[in-house]
Amino acid sequence: MMKDYMKGVFAGLVVSCCCAVAQEQDKPNILFIFADDHTYEAIRGHGYLDIDTPNLDKLVERGASFTHAYNMGAWNGAVCIASRTMLTTGRTVWNAGMLEQSMKQEVEQGRMWAQQMKAAGYKTYFTGKWHVQAKPEDYFDVVKDRRGGMLHSTPKDGAAYNRPKDEADYEAGWKPWDKTQKGHWGEDGKHSSEVVADNGIEFIRHAAKEAKPFFMHLAFNAPHDPRQAPKEYIDRYPLERIKLPESFLPEYPFKDDIGCGKGLRDEALAPFPRTEYAVKVHRQEYFAIVSHMDHQIGRILDALEESGEADNTYIIFTADHGLACGHHGLIGKQNMYEDSVRAPFIMVGPGIEAGTKVGTPIYLQDVVPTTLELAGKEIPDYVEFKSLNPLFKGEIKHYDAIYSSYQNQQRMVMQDGWKLIYYPSISKTRLFNLKNDPFEKNDLAGNPEYTAKLTELEKSLANLREQYNDPLDFEDPKKSWNAYREACGANKKKSH
Known part of the structure; x- marks a missing residue:
């Protein structure tokens, strides 16, 4: 809940920003930093993991952390496509899916997020991953x-998958610092995160003028x-520093029924059944690439300070979704557990009191109306x-409930x-008390x-499915799902 100080300050800010006579030069800059597969846990300042993120920690200290930011789901294995399509169009998941093959019309009508910002008088800039x-x-x-959306290191049956089986397999196999494997290293051996930072710094210096x-x-x-980073970052995380997730399992019991078995690319990264050793190695490499990205974010923030624009800039950091990386016997993000549907969301800027924690659940795509108002x-x-600005003015209830989904195989409230x-194909329900069981271990x-309580939540899920135009008929999941796919034309094979 926001501190009282914020209520008056931000209320005045919103009024001034929305005033029709506001001059362009008085409007705040917006710096939106978007990560990929970054779970809410993976920021030291949030207090969950032993991970080095000094620059993201500074943002936590300087601004507001929305501790329960969710992605609404996906219509294919590439969850990032759905998340980013919702972000760029402002539509909820199933409505966004219907637009996926008709984006040209959205652009022609000036409806994309960046177009709306441009119409408000902003110079708009993009660099990095695009998956829309x-x-x-x-x-x-x-x-x-x-x-592109997927930085291929090796083919699916190659060295970056089904690893490491054991210590000997690791020693002889794929290494995240090996630049010949391409992926994040690109053709020139420069890491993708460094490219994004260099480009962002260049534009900040230009835009400040x-x-x-x-x-x-x-x-x-x-x-x-592929979770690649310089060796010095891998070396920061010896395996004895890595703890297994509280919810570690060798195999998720329903993995094949919910689309998270060996056929899913993300899940094929690690061997089945999961071993403690393999999960620790994957988490080591995940932590290392997060820390490397954090360093690049620090460079961007330093450039913003040097430009003289920091005091008039809103900085927003979030991600398209989270990642299991060993929770519940899963590796990817195609599931309904907190580690995968929940992302970090930090907002820093004029009038936002330092160190604020907002526990009210939001969708990460709420950033779109929020920035339009600003x-x-x-x-x-x-x-x-919904705009987050009412939360800064003291609103406690934002959404009555949070909904998420994955294809025709999973639903959540x-x-x-x-x-x-709920898993429709096998009529399986799971129920968790998140307050008493934050790692979702006790069904x-x-x-x-x-x-x-189960009946109450089932009714809530039914209402949300209707509200968000969920196409799935629980009585006939396959037929209704095929009809939706046919209607939206989203039948191309996606990478994730």
């Missing part, structure tokens, strides 16, 4: 070094696999997410500290003591 059908060159003022405020969208490919732009009717997960669905 419409090309950013069609509507950002400046685009540099756009990268212009009269227009800037809107920067810096999209890191990190810490998405830009003095009326939120269009087609934007289906989180409400008042309780979570229901209460079969306990008659919680029958009323």
Whole structure:
């Protein structure tokens, strides 16, 4: 909950930003930093993991951390596509899916997030990962070094997968610092995170000289696999420093029924069944690439300070979703557990009191209407997410409940500290009390003591499915899912 100081300060800020007579030069800059596969846990300042993130920690100290920021789900294995499509269009998951193959019309109508910022008088800039059908060159003022959604290191049956089986396999196998493996290292041996930072710094120095405020969208490919980083970062995390997740399992019992078995690319990265050794190595490499990205973010923040624009800039850091990386016997993000559906969300800027924690659940795509308001732009009717600004003014309830989904195989509702997960293809329900069981280890669905709570959440899920145009018929998941895929034309094979 926000401190009282924030209520008056930010209320005045929103009024001034929304005033029709505001001048362009008085508008705040927006620096949006977007990571890929970054779970909410993986920031030391949040207090969960022994991980080195000094620059993200500074943002936590300087601003507001929204501790429960969620992604609404995905219509294919590449969860980032759905998250980013929702982000660029402002639509909720199933409505965004219907737009995936018709982005050209959205661009022609000026509906993309960056176009709305441009209409508000902003110089718009993009660099990094792009995983949306419409090309950013069609509507950002400046685009540099756009990268694809998946940085391939080896083919799926290659050295970066099904590893490490044991210590000997690791010693003889793929190494994250080996630049010949390409992936994040690219053709020139320069890490993708360094490219994003260099480009961002260059634009900040240029934009500081212009009269227009800037809107920067810096999209890191990190810490998405292949989880590559310089060896010095790997060496920071000897395996004895790495702790197994509280919810570690050798295998998730329903993995094959929910699309998280050996056929899913993300899950094929580590051997089945999961071993403590393999999970520790994957977490070592994950922590290393996060720390390397954190260093690049520090360089960007230093450049912003040097430009003289820091005091008039809102910095927002989040990610498209989280990542299991060993929780529950899973490696990827295609599941409904907190480590995968929940991302960090930090906001720093004028009027935001340092060290604020906001526990009210949000969707990470709420950043779209929030920034439009800060830009003095009326939120269009087609934007289906909510501005966070009322939370800064003391609002406690934002959404009645949080919904998420994965293809036709998983559904979730989180409400008042309780979570229901449902697997339609096998009619399996799981129930967790997140307050008492934050690592979701104790399934209460079969306990008659919680029958009323289960019924309550089932009704809530039904209401949210209707509200968000969920196409899935639980009585016939396959048929209804095929009909949705046919309707939206989203039948191309996706990488993730």
